[in-house]
Amino acid sequence: MxxxxxxxxxxxxxxxxxxxxxxxxxxxxxxxxxxxxxxxxxxxxxxxxxxxxxxxxxxxxxxxxxxxxxxxxxxxxxxxxxxxxxxxxxxxxxxxxxxxxxxxxxxxxxxxxxxxxxxxxxxxxxxxxxxxxxxxxxxxxxxxxxxxxHFRSDDPYTIQKYQEWLKETYGTIEHLNRVWHRRYESFGQISPKRRRSPYSIWSSIMPDLEYERFRSVTLTQICSFLYDTARKYDTTHxxxxxxxxxxxxxxxxxxxxxxxxxxxxxxxxxxxxxxxxxxxxxxxxxxxxxxxxxxxxxxxxxxxxxxxxxxxxxxxxxxxxxxxxxxxxxxxxxxxxxxxxxxxxxxxxxxxxxxxxxxxxxxxxxxxxxxxxxxxxxxxxxxxxxxxxxGDLFDSFQVENQAVKIAVSYSSRLYFDAFLKWNNSFWSEDVEGWYRLFWNRGLNPEFTDIEDLEGEDAKVLVLPSALSISEAMAEKLTAYVERGGILIADARMGSVNEYGEVPAEGIPGRHLSRLFGLREVDVDSGHSFYMKDQCDGGEVESKDDGIPCNFMEQRIEVDEDTRILGTMEDGSPAVVLHPYGKGCTLYFNSFMGVELKKQNIPQVEQLVMDVITNRHDSLFTAEKDSRVHVASIRSEACRAILIINFNETEKEVNLHGLGDKIELVNLLTGDTAKVCGQAKLQIPGNTAYVYKCQEEFK
Missing domain, CATH: 3.20.20.80 (Glycosidases)
Incomplete structure (x- = not known):
């Protein structure tokens, strides 16, 4: 149609x-x-x-x-x-x-x-x-x-499929035994019923984690069966x-x-x-x-x-x-x-x-x-x-290319929850805090798959709570930064590989240590960190109150070319920026996203935006209230910007990076405005406006 x-x-x-x-x-x-x-x-x-x-x-x-x-x-x-x-x-x-x-x-x-x-x-x-x-x-x-x-069942037919999947994944029972620290002779002997036995998960989280990962695999297999079944009887629709x-x-x-x-x-x-x-x-x-x-x-x-x-x-x-x-x-x-x-x-x-x-x-x-x-x-x-x-706008359109992407995966979430023994997970809070930081500036992040980053071209990639990173993933992240990407991560990144094993050379492993210019020395909890203010002569300690290190923090040491942008109470590094190839990495030594979900932290938000705009100064961004939503789409004919004010009172929104000589047309009111680069708009309370961006005026 x-x-x-x-x-x-x-x-x-x-x-x-x-x-x-x-x-x-x-x-x-x-x-x-x-x-x-x-x-x-x-x-x-x-x-x-x-x-x-x-x-x-x-x-x-x-x-x-x-x-x-x-x-x-x-x-x-x-x-x-x-x-x-x-x-x-x-x-x-x-x-x-x-x-x-x-x-x-x-x-x-x-x-x-x-x-x-x-x-x-x-x-x-x-x-x-x-x-x-x-x-x-x-x-x-x-x-x-x-x-x-969705599908969840622990019946014999599903468990048999689990055993078959383990054989496909591990290849040999000897390989599985080495990773799991168990003593099976065949895959058919593996039952998930005792996967959480305390001294099994004490040796390896994999018996527990793999069954939960398999649940998603069998659902994907069911989806494939349903698709293939329907396609047998209709090759067109x-x-x-x-x-x-x-x-x-x-x-x-x-x-x-x-x-x-x-x-x-x-x-x-x-x-x-x-x-x-x-x-x-x-x-x-x-x-x-x-x-x-x-x-x-x-x-x-x-x-x-x-x-x-x-x-x-x-x-x-x-x-x-x-x-x-x-x-x-x-x-x-x-x-x-x-x-x-x-x-x-x-x-x-x-x-x-x-x-x-x-x-x-x-x-x-x-x-x-x-x-x-x-x-x-x-x-x-x-x-x-x-x-x-x-219709010229809405009949066929797509979202603007997103400058920021949050890299997640189902498996990544499972590793995080497994280390919490499946109780009181705050993984999604960490994700949400990072999402909120960029949403505050009109940069609504898109989600992408951390396990499939080949050719990723987003300007900024965020890795919240990425505890498990394989060597192959680390190599792709390195290639992303080398090409000019900005990579942001937080606490205990790369603590284990895909088998739940800590890197022998220490956290976060050799690839990520080089990429981020840091190594974990120890961990602590209950402290705060302080941002460094930027001035003409360099950096000085901020006089602002400390920012809580949510849940726990790492004690880290850094390479000589790593800039320290925030310090712990004792002066050790807390926030670090590391140039690498054509890009850079930014690292927070605590679960920064969790604190960002709780509250807006202007100095952290500004630091992140400064790191981005120093490399990309023409981004479309917005200055707005915390309950105002801004998003944009583009068709072949034109572009449109959506602004929703969820407040009961009028709010001002300042848009930046619009381009030169643009005419904004409010599709709801018919009002027009000629703008150059930026626009200041008043949005009534409890109102949604759509602005069509017309071609450049003369």
Whole structure:
């Protein structure tokens, strides 16, 4: 389709009449929607027995979509297999998911074991019948074969796959025994049940860590199976797989096990789902958190070179008794724009009509219970009118090349959490603090994969809490800095290699020691450090209060060519800058990001920006309040800047690096301004403005 894809998930209910469906879809068309996701694809209420798949009502809905010019994604696998591929009557005990942590640990998820051969056979037959019957309908856009991809099970079929993966990973049992400090004779003897035995993890964290890493691997394998199965029956339409709301940032990363950088490589289109005010989340007062949350799957999609689609975005309350999950029309308006400005190729809302039954009864939706559009639908229509009127900008665009990237990986998170014995992880807080520092200046970081840095061209790369770095990764990081990159890292970087072993030559290992110009001498905790003020004659100790070294700090020694920019209370190095090749490295000896999440630290923020702007003085940046969001996109025809003021009062925003002789057009008000390099803008409270940057004026 030529227009930007936008719509909502439409649930096909067994009690809907054909007239009701046409009315609903007509309302959606009136709101500017040109895409829907339909679920469930099969209509079990029309079946004569539990093993029959009927699609009559779905075809009727597709007919209405075609008549209205709306395309439909067929969601083949959501999270209720009883309404999809797996009749409950066919499930035997050994086909069920088994979780070592308890029967209901996955209570919001599916219950059929996706690694069981019989379950997979049902999935194959279901895909074949659905796709073969519906693929030629003109309204079909593509297939979503795994919504919110995740899987966790400790059943025998999955453990067998774990043993096979270990053999592929380690090659020989002798190699595994050396790394794990265990005494197996074959991979078939390895069981994860005793992986956390105290004197096993005392010798090596790998028996524990590898099983948690495998959980993400088996999920990726399941995604590949689903993609390949769908592709067997349709070689034309795009196939979509959705991530799980930036799961790498969650409190317990092992609950859903989605390595998004691996998952995104599989489908034709990578999708995501977002719920900013659900399950305890509420990002209203911390918009940088919401921006970061949106950025993870977007970064994974771009790293994989795949189109990116937001397939679910929260529209209202969660259920009957969930105060705090309400969504105002303006919030929804803001959220949609924030998602679009992460580079989405399409967007859909969850959902069009509220739930009429089940746990989420009365929850979600853009309509009243009777299906008539409400004030949130009206606000979305306003936004879509704006989008459709500016097709030269919104029909095909991409985010600006991000100057800053945060390099993370699922494995990197696992190493960190394993050393905390999976309790009270603050890994995501460290990531968020660094994200916040750059977000404060309008430099919204993109996420990239620390294990796949070949040819990385970002101006700045940040490594938060990167405890485990292999020799191969260290070599790529070195090459990145040699080419001119700025590499920033914090505490205990490179403490272990990919096998959980401390470098024999000491932390952070020979490659990273040369690169950062430092070595760890010892560790301590409970202290503060002081930045050095810059002056014409050099550097002097700052008179500001000390900055807490969060959690712990390293005592480090540095090379002669390493500049000390901050010191501990005893004068030893705390913040150091090291030139290397055409680039440089900046290192903090404590978990700086954790403290940056707690509070803005102007002297740290300014130091980081000075290091960057000394090498790149033409960056697009912003001076703004801590609750103002700035982002930009670019189409072939023009560029646009989004500014959202989440405050109730008016705020001033100063934009820098706009280029010479630019005309800014406010798409909401029609106001124009001619600017040269920078602009000073007043943004009313609780308002989102989009500025189109016109070509240079004479």
């Amino acid at each position: 030529d227009q930007f894809l936008f719509g909502a998930v439409y649930i096909i209910e067994q009690d809907y009449t054909q007239e009701e469906v046409r009315r609903d879809l007509s309302y959606m068309k009136d709101c500017g929607f040109n895409l829907v996701t339909l679920w469930p694809v099969c209509n079990p209420w029309l079946s004569q027995d539990s093993h029959q798949w009927i699609f009559t009502q779905t075809r009727q809905v597709l007919d209405v979509c075609e008549s209205l010019g709306i395309k439909a994604i067929l969601q083949l696998f959501g999270q209720n297999q009883a309404q999809e591929f797996m009749p409950d009557s066919a499930l035997t005990e050994d086909m069920l998911v088994y979780d070592e942590r308890g029967e209901h640990i996955n209570e919001n998820c599916f219950w059929a074991n996706l690694n069981h051969p019989v379950v997979r056979d049902y999935m194959d037959r279901y895909f074949q019948e659905a796709i073969t019957l519906l693929r030629d309908h003109k309204a079909v856009y593509g297939y979503d074969v795994f919504n919110e991809a 795009p196939i979509i797989i959705d991530g799980t709301s930036a799961q790498i940032l969650s409190g317990d990363v092992t609950l859903r096990n989605n390595d998004e950088f691996a998952t995104a490589k599989i489908p034709d289109v990578y999708g995501s789902t977002f719920y900013p005010k659900s399950w305890g989340r509420n990002y209203r007062n911390t918009p940088w958190t919401m921006s970061m949350y949106y950025s993870v799957p977007a970064g994974a999609a771009r790293k994989a070179g795949k189109p990116y689609m937001v397939n679910e975005l929260q529209t209202h309350t969660q259920s009957v008794l969930t105060p705090g999950s309400e969504v105002t029309p303006q919030e929804l308006y803001d959220w949609i724009l924030m998602c679009m400005f992460t580079g989405a190729n399409g967007m859909q809302l969850w959902r069009w009509r509220p739930f009429l039954h089940g746990y989420q009864s009365t929850g979600r939706g853009l309509t009243s219970m009777d299906g008539t559009p409400n004030e949130r639908a009206a606000r979305v229509k306003e936004l879509m009118d704006l989008v459709r009127e500016n």
